[in-house]
Amino acid sequence: MKCILVTGIRSAIGEAVAQLFREHNYYVYGIDKEEEGYGAHVDRFIHFDLHQFVRDVEYRIRTSEELERLIPNLDVLVNNAEVQKLDRLKDIKLDDWQETLNVNLTGPMLLSKLFLDQLEASKGCIINIASIHHLLTRPAHLTYATSKNALVGLTKAMAVDLEGRVRVNAISPATADSPGLPGMAEEVGRLAFFLASASEGHINGINISLDSGISSTL
Numbered sequence: 001m002k003c004i005l006v007t008g009i010r011s012a013i014g015e016a017v018a019q020l021f022r023e024h025n026y027y028v029y030g031i032d033k034e035e036e037g038y039g040a041h042v043d044r045f046i047h048f049d050l051h052q053f054v055r056d057v058e059y060r061i062r063t064s065e066e067l068e069r070l071i072p073n074l075d076v077l078v079n080n081a082e083v084q085k086l087d088r089l090k091d092i093k094l095d096d097w098q099e100t101l102n103v104n105l106t107g108p109m110l111l112s113k114l115f116l117d118q119l120e121a122s123k124g125c126i127i128n129i130a131s132i133h134h135l136l137t138r139p140a141h142l143t144y145a146t147s148k149n150a151l152v153g154l155t156k157a158m159a160v161d162l163e164g165r166v167r168v169n170a171i172s173p174a175t176a177d178s179p180g181l182p183g184m185a186e187e188v189g190r191l192a193f194f195l196a197s198a199s200e201g202h203i204n205g206i207n208i209s210l211d212s213g214i215s216s217t218l
Helices: 012-023 050-055 057-070 094-114 116-121 142-161 184-197
Strands: 003-007 027-032 044-047 076-079 125-129 167-173 207-210
Touching: 003 012, 003 094, 012 027, 012 076, 012 184, 044 057, 050 057, 050 094, 057 094, 076 094, 076 184, 094 116, 094 125, 094 142, 125 142, 125 184, 142 167, 142 207, 167 184, 184 207
Parallel strands: 003 027, 003 076, 027 044, 076 125, 125 167, 167 207
Antiparallel strands: none
């Protein structure tokens, strides 16, 4: 049985990804810092704080050993967990900036590194969930937009670095409050499954926008 790990499992996208892969007979591991109400589409839920994983060495060592024990085989890693701290430049708090980068950027890098051997052995893939904000953003989204722009850059850099070993791609959906875009989470799930299924293909190092053409509108 193939296995997938989805971070931020309690989010709408996390749930949608987990549900679709489970319907296709994947064993789904889901991690989230919130233990309650994580949904019904997970075979194994793991309580995990990505922010603490980045900033706390002792926690990182302990949880790395636990994750490697609980997940000995992995085919797909979906880096979906995120935080969104909104403030204009003059009001940005350094703690919020650091937490955002820890969860949205450094965390995906560290988890990709942690599961690299398992993913390489299975000819698996990494899928990073970025955002339309990597390209088009709004006032007060400076911290969030920067982190997602960097996540797309990380995707491309890892794809080059791991070429021939593990495929790495990103999906950049429009935000949930974008008008006229119902079913976005489910669409992300379908695209993630497509990217995971193309195991022998050449789709590598790309970022796919799911925005119904918003990014093409003047």
